[in-house]
Amino acid sequence: EVQLVESGGGLVQPGGSLRLSCAASGFTVSSNYMSWVRQAPGKGLEWVSVIYSGGSTYYADSVKGRFTISRDNSKNTLYLQMNSLRAEDTAVYYCASSSGPDAFDIWGQGTMVTVSS
Amino acid sequence: EIVLTQSPGTLSLSPGERATLSCRASQSVSSSYLAWYQQKPGQAPRLLIYGASSRATGIPDRFSGSGSGTDFTLTISRLEPEDFAVYYCQQYGSSFGGGTKVEIK
Numbered sequence: 342e343v344q345l346v347e348s349g350g351g352l353v354q355p356g357g358s359l360r361l362s363c364a365a366s367g368f369t370v371s372s373n374y375m376s377w378v379r380q381a382p383g384k385g386l387e388w389v390s391v392i393y394s395g396g397s398t399y400y401a402d403s404v405k406g407r408f409t410i411s412r413d414n415s416k417n418t419l420y421l422q423m424n425s426l427r428a429e430d431t432a433v434y435y436c437a438s439s440s441g442p443d444a445f446d447i448w449g450q451g452t453m454v455t456v457s458s
Numbered sequence: 459e460i461v462l463t464q465s466p467g468t469l470s471l472s473p474g475e476r477a478t479l480s481c482r483a484s485q486s487v488s489s490s491y492l493a494w495y496q497q498k499p500g501q502a503p504r505l506l507i508y509g510a511s512s513r514a515t516g517i518p519d520r521f522s523g524s525g526s527g528t529d530f531t532l533t534i535s536r537l538e539p540e541d542f543a544v545y546y547c548q549q550y551g552s553s554f555g556g557g558t559k560v561e562i563k
């Protein structure tokens with residue numbers, strides 16, 4: 342079964358760090374374009390970051406310089422390292438997959454990140 | 459960066475009615491790179507339409523997508539109870555529209 346399962350969310354203080362994980366099954370993370378998308382409470386979807394199958398990475402301006410996307414091919418897992426967290430980073434974070442430059446056809450269930458003192 | 463603007467923000471309709479949702483881009487978008495998603499409360503988004511007009515696997519044929527350039531449309535021909543949700547357009551791998559909520563009238 343094709344599946345994405347996120348983990349690593351939680352409560353963190355402003356300025357803190359958190360690493361999200363997204364474990365894939367049924368397909369190979371390194372063969373797809375893997376993205377992170379977030380959704381603040383009661384708000385719409387916001388694309389955060391992507392890692393291409395070739396390894397290139399891109400970020401939304403709102404997280405550039407603070408977040409780092411990566412993958413571990415041996416674990417078939419996607420990561421999002423989030424540093425210098427702000428209150429406005431509070432959201433449900435979804436990982437999503439596409440077969441190249443295509444629509445996101447596989448989504449995880451999401452993991453909640455709350456940035457608050 | 460291309461900005462996608464969806465309208466209306468909320469659509470109040472009855473089951474059986476036709477829903478027409480709009481997505482307008484600030485610059486021309488390749489039709490091949492426009493998708494629509496459905497999201498229900500507490501759930502992850504689900505891909506409905508890719509390439510502006512192709513239905514994803516398992517999507518009923520009451521859902522259809524059309525458009526090109528800067529204007530795209532998602533049409534639900536006859537609303538079923540399970541279709542009441544929020545719908546987002548997206549340029550592949552990038553920005554999403556703000557969403558249209560389809561609610562029961």
